[in-house]
Amino acid sequence: MQPEALSEIAALAAGELLGGEEVNEHGLPPGFRFHPTDEELITFYLASKVFHGSFCGVQIAEIDLNRCEPWDLPDVAKMGEKEWYFFSLRDRKYPTGLRTNRATGAGYWKATGKDSPDSNSMLLGMKKTLVFYKGRAPKGEKTKWVMHEYRLEGHFSYRHHSTSKVVCYSLNLFAPPSRSPFLHFPELSFFTVAKTNPWPGLAPSPCHTTRVP
Structure with missing residues (x-):
């Protein structure tokens, strides 16, 4: 030519x-391809959602995590092929307590390991790893669905009283290799930031699909 x-x-x-x-x-x-780092998710997307109610350029779906099963979430997400991102509000297990309710209709998300800071310098947020179990605790069946939960802490949490209610999630599905600890797989992400609804327009959408993973 x-x-x-x-x-x-x-x-x-x-x-x-x-x-x-x-x-x-x-x-x-x-x-x-939308593939932000932990710091970018916290400082740009999550903090912008909490403090300003919006962010530029990219749409992230808003859901009610307790009404959605992990295998339904990819269909609800507004983008993503192997990793999916969501905003949600944290549901307290007890009205006056600090524990989070992570149960769904088919199972529950179980926290594993310890929280880890998302930054090596000034504390901005914390990350928690969650694994999905089918059934009810303590006899739930472990699945391959994993998320990292991120919440605003430190510098950001002092600036806004509602940071502990807003949550942002990134979800992944990995097949665990034999003889390898589950937490040593490539990272999946489930993001959370929680405290009060800082943006009145958030209307979590339920999941209605019945597809089995």
Whole structure:
């Protein structure tokens, strides 16, 4: 093909892209992948949602985690192929307590290990690993669904009284390799930030699908 023809094709493609015509179902350019770091999720997306009620450029689904099974969540997510992100509100297990209710209709999310800070310098948030179990505790059946839960702490939590109620989740599904501890797999992400509803517009959407994983 002649260089002139190639230039014309490239210019056409650029024009369509810049004009917003060549976008995927989420309104994003071809090849776009949303894969933020822990720090970016905390400082840009989660903090922006808590303090300002919105953020730029990317849509993250808002859900009621207690009404959604993990295998339904990929269909609810607004983007993602192997990893999915969500905002939710934390449900207290008891009205006056600090424990979080993570039960769903089919099972429950169980916290494993200890909380770890998401930054090596100034404390901004904490991360908790959650594994999904089918059934009811203490006899639930462990599954391959894992999430990391992130919540605002330290510098951010002092700036806003409602940080402990807003939660952001990133979900992944990994098949555990034989003879390997479950927590040594590639990271999955489930993000949480919780305390009061700082954005009145949040209307968690329930999951209605019945697909079995």
